[in-house]
Amino acid sequence: MALTILIVVLGILVLGYLRAPLIVWSAAILGGIAYAVFGTGCHPGWLIGAGIVLAIFNLVPLRRALITGPIFAIFKKITPAMSQTEQEAINAGSIWWDAELFSGKPDFDRLHAFPKPKLTAEEQAFLDGPVEELCAMIDNWKIVHELKDLPPDVWQFIKDKGFLGMIIKKKYGGVEFSNYAHARVVTKIATRGGTAAVSVMVPNSLGPGELLQHYGTEAQKDYYLPRLAKGIDIPCFALTSPYAGSDAGAIPDFGVVCRGSYTDPRTGQRHENVVGIRLNWEKRWITLAPVATVLGLAFKLYDPDHILGSKEDIGITCALIPAEHEGVQIGRRHSPPGSVFMNGPTMGKDVFIPIDWVIGGQDFVGQGWRMLVECLSVGRCISLPAMSVASGKFSSFVTGAYARVREQFGLSIGKFEGVDEAMARIGGYTYQMDSSQRLALTGLDSGEKPSVISAILKYHNTERMRKVLNDAMDIHGGKAVVMGPRNYLGHAYQTIPVGITVEGANILTRSMIIYGQGAIRCHPFVLREMKAAMANDAVEFDKAFSGHLGFVMDNAIRSFVLGMTGSKIASAPANAGELAQYYKDIERLSAAFALLSDMAMFSMGGSLKFREKISARLGDILSNLFIATACLKRFADDGSPKEDLPLVKWSVLQALHDAQEAFTGVLANLPNKPLAFLIKWIVFPLGRHFTTPRDRLGTKIARLLMQPGEARDRLTCDMYVPKDENDAVGVLNYALVAHIEAESTEGKLRRAQRDGKLKSLNAKGRLDEALAAGLITQAEFDAVTRARRLKREVIMVDDFDKMLDKHDTGISQREPV
Numbered sequence: 165m166a167l168t169i170l171i172v173v174l175g176i177l178v179l180g181y182l183r184a185p186l187i188v189w190s191a192a193i194l195g196g197i198a199y200a201v202f203g204t205g206c207h208p209g210w211l212i213g214a215g216i217v218l219a220i221f222n223l224v225p226l227r228r229a230l231i232t233g234p235i236f237a238i239f240k241k242i243t244p245a246m247s248q249t250e251q252e253a254i255n256a257g258s259i260w261w262d263a264e265l266f267s268g269k270p271d272f273d274r275l276h277a278f279p280k281p282k283l284t285a286e287e288q289a290f291l292d293g294p295v296e297e298l299c300a301m302i303d304n305w306k307i308v309h310e311l312k313d314l315p316p317d318v319w320q321f322i323k324d325k326g327f328l329g330m331i332i333k334k335k336y337g338g339v340e341f342s343n344y345a346h347a348r349v350v351t352k353i354a355t356r357g358g359t360a361a362v363s364v365m366v367p368n369s370l371g372p373g374e375l376l377q378h379y380g381t382e383a384q385k386d387y388y389l390p391r392l393a394k395g396i397d398i399p400c401f402a403l404t405s406p407y408a409g410s411d412a413g414a415i416p417d418f419g420v421v422c423r424g425s426y427t428d429p430r431t432g433q434r435h436e437n438v439v440g441i442r443l444n445w446e447k448r449w450i451t452l453a454p455v456a457t458v459l460g461l462a463f464k465l466y467d468p469d470h471i472l473g474s475k476e477d478i479g480i481t482c483a484l485i486p487a488e489h490e491g492v493q494i495g496r497r498h499s500p501p502g503s504v505f506m507n508g509p510t511m512g513k514d515v516f517i518p519i520d521w522v523i524g525g526q527d528f529v530g531q532g533w534r535m536l537v538e539c540l541s542v543g544r545c546i547s548l549p550a551m552s553v554a555s556g557k558f559s560s561f562v563t564g565a566y567a568r569v570r571e572q573f574g575l576s577i578g579k580f581e582g583v584d585e586a587m588a589r590i591g592g593y594t595y596q597m598d599s600s601q602r603l604a605l606t607g608l609d610s611g612e613k614p615s616v617i618s619a620i621l622k623y624h625n626t627e628r629m630r631k632v633l634n635d636a637m638d639i640h641g642g643k644a645v646v647m648g649p650r651n652y653l654g655h656a657y658q659t660i661p662v663g664i665t666v667e668g669a670n671i672l673t674r675s676m677i678i679y680g681q682g683a684i685r686c687h688p689f690v691l692r693e694m695k696a697a698m699a700n701d702a703v704e705f706d707k708a709f710s711g712h713l714g715f716v717m718d719n720a721i722r723s724f725v726l727g728m729t730g731s732k733i734a735s736a737p738a739n740a741g742e743l744a745q746y747y748k749d750i751e752r753l754s755a756a757f758a759l760l761s762d763m764a765m766f767s768m769g770g771s772l773k774f775r776e777k778i779s780a781r782l783g784d785i786l787s788n789l790f791i792a793t794a795c796l797k798r799f800a801d802d803g804s805p806k807e808d809l810p811l812v813k814w815s816v817l818q819a820l821h822d823a824q825e826a827f828t829g830v831l832a833n834l835p836n837k838p839l840a841f842l843i844k845w846i847v848f849p850l851g852r853h854f855t856t857p858r859d860r861l862g863t864k865i866a867r868l869l870m871q872p873g874e875a876r877d878r879l880t881c882d883m884y885v886p887k888d889e890n891d892a893v894g895v896l897n898y899a900l901v902a903h904i905e906a907e908s909t910e911g912k913l914r915r916a917q918r919d920g921k922l923k924s925l926n927a928k929g930r931l932d933e934a935l936a937a938g939l940i941t942q943a944e945f946d947a948v949t950r951a952r953r954l955k956r957e958v959i960m961v962d963d964f965d966k967m968l969d970k971h972d973t974g975i976s977q978r979e980p981v
Contacts, residue, residue, distance in 0.1 A: 224706065228706050232710065233702065235709060236696075236697070236702050236705045236706075239697050239705070240697045240700070257537070257612075257613040257614060257615030257618070258613050258614060258615070259616065259686050260612045260617065261275065261603065261607065261617070261790070261793070262614060262617050262620075262682060262686045262786065265789045266682070266687055266688070266754075266757070266758060266786070267754065267758065268715070268718065268722060268754050268757075268758035269722070269751060269754065270751060270789075272735070272737050272747055275796075275797055278606050278607075278610070278797070279610070280606075281342075281344040281606050281609065281801075282344070283344065284342070284345070287341055287348075290345070290349070291345070291348060291882075294321075294325040294326075294327070295349055295352050296884070297325075298318070298353060299352065299355075299356040299357075299886075301315075301318050302318065302353075302357040302360050304356065304358075304359070304655060305648070305649040307360075307504060308502070308503065308504050308655060314359060319363075322360075322364060323394065323395025324395070326338065326339045326393065328364070328393065328394075328395045329368075329394065330345070330349065330364075331368045332373055332377065332393040333389075336386075336389035336390050336393055337389070338392075342605075342609050343542070343608040343609050344602075344606075344608075346368060346546055347545075347546045347549070347601060348550075349364070350364060350365045350368075350546065350550040350551065350554070351550045351551075351554045351557070351882045352882045352883075354550065354554030354558075355554045355882070355883045355884045356884045358502070358503045358551070358655060358656065358659050359505045361551060363452070363505055363506070365546075365550070365551070366400075366451045366547070367398070367452070368546075369546065369547045370401065370536065370540055370542075370667075371399050371400065372401060372458060372460040372484055372523075373392050374539045374543065375482060375523050375535055376388055376523065377389070378535070378538070378539065379523055379528055379531070379535050380524060381520070383520075384525075396457075397457045397458045398452055398455050398456050399452065399456060399458050399459075400451060400452040400453045400456035400458075400459060401450070401460035401461075401462075402447035402453065402462065403415070403450075403462045403536070404448060405445070405447050405448060406448050409669065410669045410672040413480065413533060415462060415463065415464060415480070416446075416464075417447070417461075418443075418444060418464045419463045419465050419466070419481065419483075420441065420466050420467075421441055421465065421468075421469065421478075421519075422439075422516075423437055423438065423439055423440070424442065425438070425516070426438075426440070426490065426516050426517065426518065427490065429488040429490075430486055438518050439471060439472075439518070439519045440519050440521075441465065441516070441517055441519065441522075442514055442516050443461070443483075443512055443516075443517060444513055444515075445461060445510070445511060446509070446511045448498075448509050449498065450509065450510055451507045452505075452506050452507070453495075453509065453510050454495055454496065454506045454508040457486065457487050458485070459484070459487050459510060460482060460485075461482065461484075462482050462532055462536065463480070463481060463532075464481070466478060472519075472526065472529065475530075478529050478530040479529075479532065481528075481529050481532045482522070482523045482532040482535060482536070483517060483523060484521055485521060490515070492510070492512050493510060494509075496508050500659065501659060501661060502657065502660075503655065503658075523535070537615070540615070540667075541618040542618070543667070544618035544619065544621065544668070545605065545607075545617065545618045546605070546608075547667070548622055548625065549600070549604070549626075551629070552625035552626050552663060553594070553597045553598050553601055553625065554882075555633055555656055556593060556597050556628065556632050557879065557881070558652075558880075558883060559590050559594070559633060559635070559636035559653075560590055560591055560632075561876075561880040561883050561885070561893075562636070562652060562653070563587060563639050564578070564866075564869025564871075564900075565870070565897065565899065565900040565958075566640060566643070566958060567583055567639055567869070568900055568903060569903045569954075569955050569959070570955075570958070570959055574914060576870070577639070578639075578869075584863050584866035586638060586639055587862075587865065587866035587869055588857070588861070588862030588865040589631060589632070589635050589862075590632050590869070591811060591866070591868065592814040592815050592818060592857070592865060593631055593632050594628075594632060595879060596794075596795060596818070596819065597624075597629070598798070598879075599794040599795040599797070599815065600620070600625065600795075601621060601625065602794070602797075602798055602801075603790075603798070604617050604621050615685070616681050616685060616686060619673050619677045619678045619681065620678055620783075620786070620787045620790055620791075622668060622670075622673055623670050623673040626663040626664050626670060627664075633656055633657050633660060636653055637657055643961060646961040648964070649892060650961055650962050674780045674783055674784070675776035675777065675779055676773075676776060676779065677783075678780075679782040679783035680779060680783075683772075683782070687758075687761065688711070689708045689709070689711055690712075690765070692707075692708035693708045693709060712762075715758070716762045716763075719755045719756075719762070722755040723752070723755045723756040723846050726748075726751070726755060727756075727846070727847060727849045727850060728849050730850075731748035734751040735748070735751060736748050739804075740796075743812065743813075746792070746813075746820070747796065749820055749854070750820070753820065753827075756827065756846075756847040757782075757785045757786065757789065759843065759846070759847065760830060760847065761782060763834075763839060767835065767836040768835065777833065778834070781826040781827075781829040782826070782830060784826035785823045785826045785827060788819040788822045788823035789823060792815070792816045792819035792820060792823075795815040795816050795819070796812065796816060798812075799812040805874065805878070807874055808878065810864035811865060811868070811875070813857065813861055814861050817854070817855070817857045818856060821854045821856050823854070827848075831843060870900075872897075872900065889954065895954060895957045896958060898954050899951070899955055902947065902950050902951035903951050903954075903955060906944075906948045906951035906952075909940055909944040909948050912944075913931065913939075913940070913948070916930075916934060917930060921939065922937075922939075931945065931948055
């Protein structure tokens with residue numbers, strides 16, 4: 165009998181692990197019970213009872229009548245009502261690799277079949293040509309502290325070279341770059357100056373250009389797109405109001421359909437008694453508004469007189485309004501921290517516009533929210549994630565060089581373990597950010613609009629940007645806390661809150677959007693069940709719910725089996741090599757995540773969407789699985805270079821650990837404690853074993869950042885580095901190379917001093933003594949002299965006139981003692 169039970173248990177585990185269909189489960193169960201009845205003398209009632217139960221599950225009419233029908237009736241009552249705004253947000257965009265992570269068994273062959281992102285010859289030429297030229301024109305200190313704007317020649321260069329038309333099709337005069345190229349352009353500019361990067365980024369993100377190409381009338385496209393592409397018109401898009409930030413659907417700005425008259429500022433022509441909209445709005449924090457010539461405006465539209473039709477509350481609508489139009493108030497500006505990109509308010513009271521100024525014309529009134537959320541998934545994958553990647557690359561480059569050149573206690577500070585630990589985070593998080601965006605851009609350029617992934621990127625890249633810049637500031641110490649032309653980190657550090665806040669505040673994005681959208685969109689059955697309930701479709705609900713039950717059982721068994729075996733029996737790509745275990749661990753956590761999601765939804769029902777802390781942690785699991793797979797994909801795309809192994813290993817291990825900690829947080833806070841205990845026993849039967857990356861691995865990353873080489877170059881690709889020893893960033897590379905070349909000679913000098921062979925009280929005197937005594941050669945003398953001169957340039961900070969005169973350059977010319 166014991167053997168029979170063991171065989172049955174093993175059979176269940178095997179069938180569940182292999183995700184066997186219901187009919188196979190049924191045959192196996194009946195076969196097992198039949199063996200028990202006829203082979204061991206069990207009562208035949210067991211066989212009869214099992215046959216009845218399995219018949220109910222396998223015969224659809226019986227299943228619907230006895231199981232899914234009653235459940236369907238309950239489900240319709242407890243399913244929370246979904247607002248139109250929520251429905252449009254959930255339906256917006258597409259699901260892609262995120263759905264695989266929700267499946268419990270991600271297809272890694274599919275992951276590696278996604279094309280490697282690459283630039284066309286035209287895009288590469290643009291990056292090597294106009295982008296390099298633009299970066300060379302940027303003096304960030306002067307822009308931020310003196311001009312408070314980009315210089316006129318920089319603005320004109322941006323317009324003339326097509327920077328504002330990267331997303332606009334060539335037939336309208338744009339350059340029509342891929343999303344990948346667009347992101348790389350923004351990244352490179354951002355490594356030189358945030359103000360310029362934002363000024364280029366915003367017109368190519370969510371706004372008039374993007375909306376017009378997707379929804380505009382032909383007349384609107386033909387007029388505006390060529391002007392936007394060439395910078396004749398500067399666009400802004402006004403969505404956020406003082407009373408509606410993250411809750412953009414609650415904007416109080418409104419328009420009423422009516423008849424009126426207006427003068428078109430573009431032509432000077434007067435139009436009388438036309439159908440239009442009388443608008444009232446107050447917007448804040450609108451980037452480029454102070455210099456915009458065309459205003460994109462989101463507002464709620466009402467038609468109380470039924471001029472357009474029977475509906476009074478038409479919904480959110482988007483329109484394009486010339487900034488010079490009568491009644492438009494625009495031109496004042498806000499002052500963001502650490503940057504002077506143009507950003508400001510706009511207002512209007514009783515401003516009349518014709519109905520054909522609505523983007524898409526009359527046919528698209530009330531479609532504004534759908535338009536915005538559909539396009540937002542594109543912009544949020546590019547703009548702020550690219551700025552975050554730039555911060556990571558920049559921090560990796562400058563901190564690695566600085567930590568090698570800067571010495572304390574006779575040793576490069578990067579060789580102290582405390583500093584090395586922070587440098588590992590800088591390099592590892594940069595690899596995570598860059599890899600995640602590269603995978604997301606692959607989806608965009610394949611035609612996807614991955615709304616969940618875009619939210620993951622927006623939150624996790626900007627949060628990692630914050631961590632990276634904090635560590636970079638700590639390592640630079642006094643170098644970074646004194647503002648001036650030599651401080652290349654200060655402005656980026658000051659600007660951190662901008663990236664954290666805009667395009668969906670990070671707190672909201674993490675706690676409400678990532679999992680809130682992901683649980684419904686990416687789950688293979690939940691959305692089907694909800695749609696069936698809303699459509700009162702019992703047949704479709706039966707199919708979805710039956711599949712859902714099997715899905716839960718399969719993932720429970722797979723989670724337990726993979727937990728007991730340490731994921732050893734999971735699958736991995738044939739060429740995974742020493743990274744194979746990482747793929748297997750991801751598969752294990754994917755199955756566990758799918759199970760935990762279902763149990764959270766089952767135990768809390770509709771209240772889960774109000775349990776934001778639990779939702780946030782579930783989102784963290786999904787996000788870190790995405791990050792881990794993105795790093796593995798990037799490593800393979802790069803040709804699996806051995807030099808990059810520390811980076812990819814650190815990145816994946818950190819992501820797996822972070823996912824595990826999120827699991828722990830969910831289980832500790834599930835209201836149903838017995839269920840939480842059961843899930844914990846299934847998911848972590850042998851305890852939690854995903855640790856943070858080992859110290860030795862972090863040290864390898866720190867050494868990688870401090871040593872010129874291919875791995876460092878790949879990590880900091882698209883970093884703009886001036887070939888100028890007089891530039892605060894440009895000098896770092898020269899100083900790093902010179903320092904490495906002089907290290908052995910400096911060691912020789914320290915030993916000679918320790919042995920009493922050099923008597924001078926200062927470094928310059930001891931160097932002269934060593935040359936005179938023949939302890940070093942002239943070449944070594946010259947190498948040390950150059951290294952010390954460049955090192956001084958690296959470690960110096962600026963000082964100013966005591967009144968901080970803005971015309972003071974801040975660059976001290978004092979000679980070293």
